[in-house]
Amino acid sequence: MDRRALLAAGLAATFAGRVRSQARHDAIVVGAGLAGLSAALTLQDAGARVMVLEAQDRPGxxxxxxxxGGLTIDVGAVEVGPHYRRIRAWAERFGVGIRPITRRFGGFGYAIGDRLVAAADWPSSPANLTVxxxxxIAPAALEARLLRPLSPIRTVDQAAxxxxxxxxxxxxxxxxEAGASAEAIRLMDRWTNAPSLAGASALGLFREFARSPNAPPPTGPEGASxxxxxxxxLPAAMAAxxxxxVRYGxxxxxxxxxxxxxxxxxxxxETLRAGHVVMAAPLTAVALIAFSPHLPPELSSAVSGAVYxxxxxxxxxxxxxxxxxxGLPPSLYVDGPLERVFAVETERGVERLVCWINGDGAIDWDQMGEADRVERAVSELARVRPSSAGKVRGVFSWSWAGPLSGGIRHAPRPGEGLGQVWQPGGAHTRVFFAGEHTRREEHGMEAACETGERSARAVLSA
Structure with a gap:
């Protein structure tokens, strides 16, 4: 019997011995992403009656x-990291396949100002205004070489x-303060996975670089999958x-x-009743919910001020x-509106190009309709890389800046306290919080599962 089965068996025995409340459900889970589904299935395994509510029309x-364009494209989380043991366990349970990653990115060229620069030419290029x-240092490596070495942490839990x-x-x-030049900071700011370097907690970015304190050895020789x-x-199988x-809409x-x-x-x-609630929605969605009694001040501030x-x-x-x-590689880093153009390659060659616009740089793009975004990307690529003119066609665009999702991930602001408000789990009497903003271990998909399982155990122990 594996770890999850042993845990579920123990919790089920405890839970079954209690007197059930008069509520229709033992727990309501808000949000059918990986955090919510992990929480719901952990509760269900322990014998709880669970209802999952999802504002969208699908799980995940x-x-x-x-x-x-005849392709299947993940527009959100893609990579199953080598330490994602929870994701791999859920996939195995529901017969969902995981394989070594089949797509890769090649080398990069650079479009800086009005110049195209090969990586080998960067140190002597007139476009290189660093000091x-x-x-x-290649522009794509500036963050790794200048910011990461400033980190005082090596594991995710240390950030709190x-x-x-x-x-x-x-x-x-x-x-x-560390002596980075204004130009190096400008280039990093263009591509960092945060709204901006000025608006991001350094400790929050360091947490993204860190690993789980309990990370096991990578599963198999393939690493990322x-x-x-x-x-x-996977979430479709979990929901089923x-x-x-799941109640959609x-x-x-x-x-x-x-x-x-x-x-x-x-x-x-409609009003639904339960013994407890697991709040597994993004904080941008949680901020739209009226709580009675009100959330404690520190928790309320963390919710209302959340940035994604x-x-x-x-x-x-x-x-x-x-x-x-x-003569440049198909992938390109751009210090203008396109930011990064990733050539997704398979064994058959370049499958597609993905223009990946981050943080505050995406605000203008998000105000456009889809057709306008695609047209702008094609024309902007032709402007910075003339060889692409007339040789690229648009497929579709996707933005994560919706009113419920807010963005692709929680991005702590300076002074936010880096999740201390969520320790140990952010319980508000009968309301427990889950989601990657509460994580203590790994990143991405694994973080969601970790927080969902942890919030479920908190409910069962309450």
């Missing part, structure tokens, strides 16, 4: 698989240590295993605690290998 949260030893509060300030300020059929296959089907507007349980009100006017990193993607198909004309 930030795991979303789209089709375009001193920085000039030898109050003793490290001095690093919970703007990454811009920390880099400036992917879910067969697209990442959304629930005894009570169910937008929660209020959560009220009573002496005997919790009442959850939907925008339809925007990501907007535009997917393009090359109709001929235009990169052979200018």
């Amino acid at each position: 949260g930030r795991l979303r698989t789209e089709s375009g 001193g030893a920085e000039r030898e 240590d109050p003793a490290l509060a001095a690093f919970d300030r703007s990454a811009f300020d920390l880099l400036t 992917e879910i067969v059929g697209g990442s959304a296959t 295993a629930l005894a009570v089907p 169910a937008l929660v507007t209020a959560v009220s605690q009573t002496p005997s349980g919790v009442e959850v009100r939907l925008d339809s006017g 990193a925007r990501v907007t993607q535009v997917h393009l198909l090359p109709e001929s290998p235009f990169w052979e004309d200018d």
Whole structure:
């Protein structure tokens, strides 16, 4: 019997011995992403009656698989990291395949100002305005070479240590004090996975670089892997295993605690009752919910002030290998609106191009309609890389800046305290919080599962 089965058996025995409340459900889970589904299945395994509410029309949260140009494309989480033991266990349980990742990115060229620069030419290029030893660092490596070495942590859990509060300030300020040039910071700011270096906690970025304190050895020789059929296959299988089907299109507007349980009100006017609630929605969605009693001040501030990193993607198909004309690799880092153009390669060659626009740079793109975004990406690529003109066609675009998702991931602000408010789990009497913003271990998909399972155990122990 594996670890999860042993845990479920123990919790089930404990839970079954209790007197059930008069509530219709033992627990309501808000959000059918990986965090919510992990929580719901862990509760169900222990014998609890669970209802999952999802405002969207599908499960998966930030795991979303789209089709375009004859391709199946993950627009959210893609990679199953080598330490993602929870993801691998859920996949094995539900017969979802995981295989060594089949796509890769090749080398990069650079479009800086009005110049195209090969990586080998960067140190001596007139476009290189960095200073001193920085000039030898490729633009794509600036963050790894200048910011990461400033980190005082090596494991994710260390980020919540109050003793490290001095690093919970703007990454811009920390880099400036460390002697990074204005140009190096500008280039990093263009591509960092945060709204901006000025608006991001350095400690928050360090947490992204760190690993789980309990990370086991990588599973198999392949390292990073992917879910067969697209990442959304896994949450779909998890949702299908629930005894009570997920309620889609169910937008929660209020959560009220009573002496005997919790009442959850939907925008339809319907009220549902349960013993406990697991709040596994992004904080941008949680901020739209009225809580009674009110959340404690520190928790309320963390919810209302939450910032998520925007990501907007535009997917393009090359109709001929235009990169052979200018001699640069097909992937390109750009210090203008396109930011990064990743050539997704398989054994058959370049499958597609993904324009990946991050953080504050995505704001203008997010205000456009999809057709305008695609047209702008094609024309902007032709402007910075003339060899692509007339040789690329748009497929579709995707933005994560919706009112419920907010962005692709939680991006702690300077001074946010880096999750200390969520320790140990952020319980508000009968309401427990899950989601990657509460994580203590690994990143991405694994973080969601870790927090969902942890919140479920907290409910069962309450």
